[in-house]
Amino acid sequence: MQTLVIGATGQLGSDVVKAFRGHQITTAARHAADYDVDLAQPESIRGCLESTRPDLVVNTAACHNVPACEESPSEAYAVNATGVAALAESCQEIGARLIHVSTDYVFGHLPPGASRRPWREDDPTAPLNVYAASKLAGEHLLAAACEDHAIIRSSGLYGQSPCLAKGGRNFVQLMLHLASERGEVKVVTDEILTPTYTAALAQQIRRVAESEARGVFHATCQGECSWNEFASAIFEYSDTEVRLLPATSEDFPSPVRRPGYSALDNARLRELSLDVMPDWRAGLRQYLHESSADVA
Ligand SMILES: NC(=O)c1ccc[n+]([C@@H]2O[C@H](COP(=O)([O-])OP(=O)(O)OC[C@H]3O[C@@H](n4cnc5c(N)ncnc54)[C@H](OP(=O)(O)O)[C@@H]3O)[C@@H](O)[C@H]2O)c1
Secondary structure (H helix, E strand, O other), rough: EEEEOOOOOHHHHHHHHOOOEEEEEEEEOOOOOEEEOOOOOOOOHHHHHHHHHOEEEEEEOOOHHHHHHHHHHHHHHHHHHHHHHHHHHHHHHHEEEEEEEEEEOOOOOOOOOOOOOOOOOOOOOOOHHHHHHHHHHHHHHHHHOOEEEEEEEEEOOEEEOEEHHHOOOOHHHHHHHHHHHHHHHHEEEEOOOOOHHHHHHHHHHHHHOOOOOOEEEEEOEEOOEEHHHHHHHHHHHHHOOOOOOOOOEEOOOOOOOOOOOOOOOOHHHHOOOOOOOEEHHHHHHHHOOOOOOOHH
């Protein structure tokens, strides 16, 4: 199968390229890929799809530095919304299946009095910041333009390749770095997510891509934790000695609003017997094991 991976040089995209071994892969990004594509320039997308004529397109590219999106909404929308729409139109024209990665941030605060449970695909969305709103707009525009699509929302990604939009270090590396520099680390207990290893997510994306499943899917590792519990597991599994202190989001004021609870339920994947995501702790162990194998 001819498969085009957009965002192939990024944290998730590099694992998607590995997970799709056996496909005839073409990579695309703004730099350092087979094709220079800028989602903010619709003609570059059309040009790439017309010359590569893929059967399948996997899009992991996004404008996703959250504070930068807040400062430049037009750039965020040009990539995450209208750029994704142009990609979807081109896929529809050439008859390609489109798999697109989206985010847990499409959800907002829990409704007052609501009991906490992981968000399902059909729960109401309520984005709290420009990044999230532009990604949700992209989901809607894509669904309207391309019939054969799957939108995969995930959360808290970390992988072996650097997250280009966030300047390199993922959360695991940041915790290990801070532990070695300071010996004491403060991490919030009031923001809940599901940390997700990109290598596991890439396998899940392949599973969905090779099925006939369409629509919106949640795909994170299983379970949930606070950032503080995530940090605690990182230190435990890497045998790192450090004093881990609790904090709240008020200790780290930010101009950007984010959901306090964004764990996702892989409900539709389960219904279709497609869910291959590991528990988040197993994902973390696998990541640490593979990182040390890389160093060795
Ligand atoms: N990171 C997270 O915690 C997280 C959580 C939930 C969902 N997501 C979603 O997961 C996806 C993958 O994230 P990631 O962590 O792998 O990001 P990443 O490391 O920043 O990679 C993004 C990739 O997209 C390319 N790219 C960026 N802007 C582009 C543009 N305008 N046109 C074409 N290519 C562009 C980048 O390469 P160039 O810069 O060279 O173009 C890179 O290859 C994104 O859709 C993001 O919204 C991420």
